[in-house]
Amino acid sequence: MLAGCTAGNQKPIQIDPVDAASESELMDFYKGLHQVGVRLLAENAGEGGxxxxxxxxxxxxxxxxQQALxxxxxxLFADPFNSDSKAVAAQLESTDLFGLLSDQVGRDVGRRITYGVQESLPDVSARIYGNEHYAVxxxxYNAQVNADYLKTRQLFAPDLKQLPVLDYYYQPSTPARPVATPAVRATATATASASPTTPIAESQPDVVPDASSDQEVAPLIEEPVEPQPPTPQELYQQGHSVxxxxxxxNQAAAKRDQPLYERLRESLVxxxxxxxxxxxxxxxxxEAIEKFERVLSxxxxxxxxxxxxDRATRLDARLSDID
Structure with missing residues (x-):
């Protein structure tokens, strides 16, 4: 309606009809959108969770x-449901580290661990908890209660099962099933395999032990089973390649899975x-420094x-001075 209105003697503006886009032009347009999406995903998700x-x-x-964050x-962007990523983020974001850094908590929430010179904190975490992602x-924790841990090579390792906040991430070992001990039944019945010369006694009814009897029915006994640390093969299958x-x-060459070791060394180192x-x-x-840092870690x-x-670091310093 408004399009037909004119001011004075002006003629209405004639708009050329829009040509229908060809199929190839539409495909080019969608490909362009696809490339934008791929680039956005690559910038925010990187190589995956x-x-x-x-x-x-x-x-x-x-x-x-800062680069690590x-x-x-x-x-987290690539895999929002990855429990390991969420556990690491929780360890960084918790102000009092789930209560471990409060004044009321001492060193009795865990145990003392000695770790080797070549072991990193992710190594120790994998050895203690079966998962390297509790190194943060x-x-x-040790930076506050054990400031000299880097010199002494001794750590206090909290018990994750005492931290309700981490229950969603940390799965304790499966409890042992109760093992039943068979009850002892006294009977005077002679066995069929008795010697032919031995007289067979008359069959007597089964004796049911009462409260005053010396023989008692053994109760069900729950035998505790110590949780075993995961094997390298299990860690690899769970996605914990490092x-x-x-x-x-750290295993002797004669005892370790050499093909798996060589495959992981090739891909990770x-x-x-x-x-x-x-x-x-x-x-x-x-980019070179980032790769070498990854290898050395x-x-x-x-x-x-x-x-x-060392060479890349010195070269980077010289280039920064030039800039």
């Missing part, structure tokens, strides 16, 4: 907390190392990665 969580561990415990957020809790590799690395070298020679120094004795890390 588990991979980003491994990068978080590689950075957080080498002094790069970026990968933790990407892990170990770090924050923890599985660290356990395999050697492949990132080669990528870091490529980045370094391409003068993409920041898993394999601290990797000498070539250590050498390249």
């Amino acid at each position: 588990r991979a980003n969580l491994q990068r978080f561990n590689a950075l957080y415990f080498t002094g790069n907390e 970026k990968y933790l957020r990407m892990s 809790l170990l770090q924050r 923890a599985a590799y660290r356990l395999l690395r 050697e492949a990132p190392y080669r990528e870091g070298v490529s980045y370094f020679h391409a003068q993409e120094v920041r 898993i394999e601290p004795e990797h000498q070539r990665a250590r050498q390249y890390m």
Whole structure:
């Protein structure tokens, strides 16, 4: 109605009809939207939940907390239902660490653990709890109640089962089933296998023990079973590749699963190392440093990665001065 109105002698504006888009143009349009979505997902989700969580561990415990938090957020974005990612986030966000850092709590909530020079906090977490993603809790707790833990190599490890907030994430071992001990029944009935020369006594009724009898029916006995630490194969099947590799690395070569060890070393150590070298020679120094940090967090004795890390750090400092 308003389109037909004119002011004075002006003629109505003629609008050309819109040409119908061809099928190929529509496909190009949808492909463009798809690429935008893929890029947005890649920027926010990275390599996926588990991979980003491994990068978080590689950075957080080498002094790069802010960069590590970026990968933790990407892990939660990629897999919001990943219980490990949510447990790590809870350990970081809890002000009093689920009550462990309050004044009323002492050192009697856990046990003292001695860990080796080559063991990292994720290693210790995997050894104690069967999961490497409680290392943040170990770090924050000991930083307050045991400040010299890095020098003494001794940690206080809280019992996660005493923390109701973590019940959703930490699954205790399955309780043992009750084992029944058969009741002893006294009988004077002779067995059929008795000697032919032995006279067979007359059959007597079964004796039912009463309260005054020396023989009593044994009650059901629940035998406690000590929970066994997970094997490297179990950790690998659960998606904890780094923890599985660290356990395999500490085993004797004759006893460990060598094919699994070599496969994990290639994917977790050697492949990132080669990528870091490529980045370094391409003068993409920041990316190279990130790769070498990841390698050294898993394999601290990797000498070539250590050498390249030092060179990349010095080169990055010089480039920063130029900028």
